[in-house]
Amino acid sequence: MNLHDPLTVVKGVGPAVAAKFKLLNLKTIGELIDYYPRRYDDYSALTPVIELTQPGPVTIQAQITSIKGRYVRRGMHITEAIASDETGSTRLTWFNQPYREMAMKRGQDYYISGSFELNYQRFAIQNPTTELVSDFPVNTARIVPIYRETKGMNSRQIRLVLKELVPEIEALVETLPETMVRTHNLMSRAEAIMGMHFPDDSEQLDVAKRRLGFEEVFQLSLASLMNKLELQQEKAPPVEFHEALAKDFVSHLPFELTGAQRRVVWQIYLDMQKSQPMNRLVEGDVGAGKTVVAAMAAVMVLHSGHQVALMAPTELLAQQHAETLHKLLEPLGYQDLVGLLVGSMTPKQKEVARAQIKSGQTKFMVGTNALIQDSVDMHGLELIIIDEQHRFGVDQRKELLSKAGHMPHVLSLTATPIPRSLALTLYGELDVSILDMKPGGRKPIKTSIESPNSRKLLYEDIDKELSDGRQMFVVCPLISESEALPASSAEKMYEQLRKRDFKHRRVGLMHGKLKGAEKNAVMQQFVRGELDILVSTTVIEVGVDVPNATVMVIENAERFGLAQIHQLRGRVGRSSYQGYCYLMLGDSGAPSKRLRALESSNDGFRLAELDLELRGPGAIYGQAQHGQLDLRVAKLTDIKLISEARQAAHEFIDSGEKLVNYSQLREQVTRLRAVTNLN
Numbered sequence: 001m002n003l004h005d006p007l008t009v010v011k012g013v014g015p016a017v018a019a020k021f022k023l024l025n026l027k028t029i030g031e032l033i034d035y036y037p038r039r040y041d042d043y044s045a046l047t048p049v050i051e052l053t054q055p056g057p058v059t060i061q062a063q064i065t066s067i068k069g070r071y072v073r074r075g076m077h078i079t080e081a082i083a084s085d086e087t088g089s090t091r092l093t094w095f096n097q098p099y100r101e102m103a104m105k106r107g108q109d110y111y112i113s114g115s116f117e118l119n120y121q122r123f124a125i126q127n128p129t130t131e132l133v134s135d136f137p138v139n140t141a142r143i144v145p146i147y148r149e150t151k152g153m154n155s156r157q158i159r160l161v162l163k164e165l166v167p168e169i170e171a172l173v174e175t176l177p178e179t180m181v182r183t184h185n186l187m188s189r190a191e192a193i194m195g196m197h198f199p200d201d202s203e204q205l206d207v208a209k210r211r212l213g214f215e216e217v218f219q220l221s222l223a224s225l226m227n228k229l230e231l232q233q234e235k236a237p238p239v240e241f242h243e244a245l246a247k248d249f250v251s252h253l254p255f256e257l258t259g260a261q262r263r264v265v266w267q268i269y270l271d272m273q274k275s276q277p278m279n280r281l282v283e284g285d286v287g288a289g290k291t292v293v294a295a296m297a298a299v300m301v302l303h304s305g306h307q308v309a310l311m312a313p314t315e316l317l318a319q320q321h322a323e324t325l326h327k328l329l330e331p332l333g334y335q336d337l338v339g340l341l342v343g344s345m346t347p348k349q350k351e352v353a354r355a356q357i358k359s360g361q362t363k364f365m366v367g368t369n370a371l372i373q374d375s376v377d378m379h380g381l382e383l384i385i386i387d388e389q390h391r392f393g394v395d396q397r398k399e400l401l402s403k404a405g406h407m408p409h410v411l412s413l414t415a416t417p418i419p420r421s422l423a424l425t426l427y428g429e430l431d432v433s434i435l436d437m438k439p440g441g442r443k444p445i446k447t448s449i450e451s452p453n454s455r456k457l458l459y460e461d462i463d464k465e466l467s468d469g470r471q472m473f474v475v476c477p478l479i480s481e482s483e484a485l486p487a488s489s490a491e492k493m494y495e496q497l498r499k500r501d502f503k504h505r506r507v508g509l510m511h512g513k514l515k516g517a518e519k520n521a522v523m524q525q526f527v528r529g530e531l532d533i534l535v536s537t538t539v540i541e542v543g544v545d546v547p548n549a550t551v552m553v554i555e556n557a558e559r560f561g562l563a564q565i566h567q568l569r570g571r572v573g574r575s576s577y578q579g580y581c582y583l584m585l586g587d588s589g590a591p592s593k594r595l596r597a598l599e600s601s602n603d604g605f606r607l608a609e610l611d612l613e614l615r616g617p618g619a620i621y622g623q624a625q626h627g628q629l630d631l632r633v634a635k636l637t638d639i640k641l642i643s644e645a646r647q648a649a650h651e652f653i654d655s656g657e658k659l660v661n662y663s664q665l666r667e668q669v670t671r672l673r674a675v676t677n678l679n
């Protein structure tokens with residue numbers, strides 16, 4: 001069998017089974033071999049039922065003594081069972097798995113594995129996986145891989161098919177240089193993948209994960225290093241530093257710069273004086289004051305008569321930036337150099353904007369990415385500022401390079417708090433500055449988790465804030481009602497608040513399906529204080545600045561990521577007023593660790609670290625922002641592994657080894673190079 005063969009060539013896989021695999025995006029033998037388990041159940045460490053006292057993951061060996069399913073609320077199904085061993089009985093609960101009632105056999109021993117948690121005031125093992133003990137011949141491994149499953153295709157069936165592929169797995173070729181495998185004491189690729197699918201014990205599994213995790217980080221680091229080396233070959237026009245200009249700018253600010261802002265601005269000035277392109281990422285929690293930093297970078301370039309472009313991910317944000325920059329640059333007389341270019345402008349307006357860029361009247365273009373890249377006359381472009389986004393890869397740079405004839409300095413701003421150690425290890429190609437101080441006078445946002453039962457009291461409290469003239473955001477996970485998801489929608493919430501709970505207040509609605517101009521109009525109303533309440537989806541997530549808004553209610557908070565909620569709540573911490581963030585649960589179940597972490601910490605970097613710990617291996621950014629960069633095996637918190645793999649990438653380059661000699665490695669690195677640039 002060949003790795004590119006369709007799965008149907010495997011014994012026992014007919015068209016029907018292949019169709020199920022296809023639902024998991026698995027079509028070939030190679031793809032299935034590469035499909036790592038999502039987690040492992042460890043049936044080697046069993047807990048007697050009587051010892052279940054603490055919440056947390058557990059595995060028991062027990063029989064099902066009773067089981068019953070029922071529908072509760074709209075569409076929600078619960079199966080409850082009692083499992084007993086010689087020491088006692090415990091409750092099991094499955095949500096929306098109605099087949100469980102029929103599937104579980106009475107009087108047979110099962111390994112039952114899941115999280116023992118308090119739910120509706122009762123302890124139970126939640127959504128446990130179950131395996132018949134009789135399916136495990138004596139003396140075999142009890143570490144059982146659990147895969148992402150689909151209807152009609154469970155982990156057991158996946159394991160059976162993989163069993164047929166053992167000869168293919170054992171024949172997998174090495175993808176790392178042999179010397180590296182030896183010096184870093186790694187398992188061979190074939191052994192490691194065997195270990196992932198069929199671990200003998202947890203030690204073997206750890207060694208397998210180490211090998212594959214090492215390889216992931218090695219590839220990423222190599223891609224990143226190669227990008228850096230390539231960029232160092234480029235020339236950029238140095239931007240001269242004028243102290244008097246910087247001082248003049250600062251003296252007109254309505255506030256003092258924080259120490260962190262000063263430090264970062266200085267780093268940028270040093271970078272831009274060099275004849276190599278700057279490639280700097282400024283990380284700063286929401287509200288840390290990144291806009292002023294960007295403005296100060298821009299001022300130096302404008303002074304020399306060259307162009308600056310600022311790209312924002314949304315029109316709303318572009319517009320707000322244009323206004324802010326106009327104000328910030330006014331005291332220097334540079335305000336008329338700022339021009340806006342966004343999709344919702346009429347063709348006529350766009351034409352005027354482009355003409356002004358061309359004639360040199362506009363030197364500081366602010367807009368959404370696509371527009372700016374399309375229509376900017378690049379010839380004097382010396383600085384690109386990219387706000388709040390990470391989608392400016394190698395390809396876009398190449399495009400710019402070919403248009404502009406040289407590589408401009410690039411400054412990226414992000415509130416995605418990547419822990420510093422991590423940013424430095426994984427994105428070695430970038431220089432990273434951290435704005436780790438918040439402007440003074442800000443009070444930490446008070447965050448609390450709320451259950452729907454307390455909604456009425458909460459609204460009374462909020463109404464007092466509104467009576468004081470403050471404003472409120474209400475964030476919902478959905479735009480409109482959905483059958484599939486039992487979550488609040490912005491449209492419904494808007495109607496409820498407007499007609500019932502806050503009928504004496506002015507309520508507005510905003511979401512991603514509104515046209516650009518409509519969104520703008522609503523946002524402007526809110527900014528001008530003509531609305532008390534803005535019901536919205538996460539479109540308000542990035543950047544929006546309304547200092548008078550001090551209250552935020554996040555509906556179905558459990559549906560949002562930790563980092564995302566932290567970003568969202570930053571909207572209500574932008575002034576000297578006390579900000580409040582209420583995390584409204586969808587039901588009265590127990591709040592998750594993630595939500596409790598948000599309640600107790602306001603520090604974006606600390607939360608990012610926590611998020612990583614809770615999520616384990618995987619997503620660097622969470623959400624779907626940057627799937628291509630996600631690590632599948634390596635834990636981002638495993639600093640030791642990361643630094644070792646990174647070291648190996650340096651050694652590889654220093655050794656003069658050529659990628660062409662390693663075809664798989666080359667393929668991966670080429671792919672990663674296109675996405676690894678954060679800027």
Ligand code: ADP
Nearest residue numbers: 255256257258284286287288289290291292439
């Ligand atoms: P972010 O880092 O989230 O982009 P902004 O640049 O939008 O933050 O700044 C948030 C708010 O803080 C703005 O209203 C800005 O004028 C204000 N601000 C920025 N720097 C300072 C400072 N050093 N002192 C006081 N306020 C500041």
Ligand code: MG
Nearest residue numbers: 290291387543
């Ligand atoms: Mg910002």
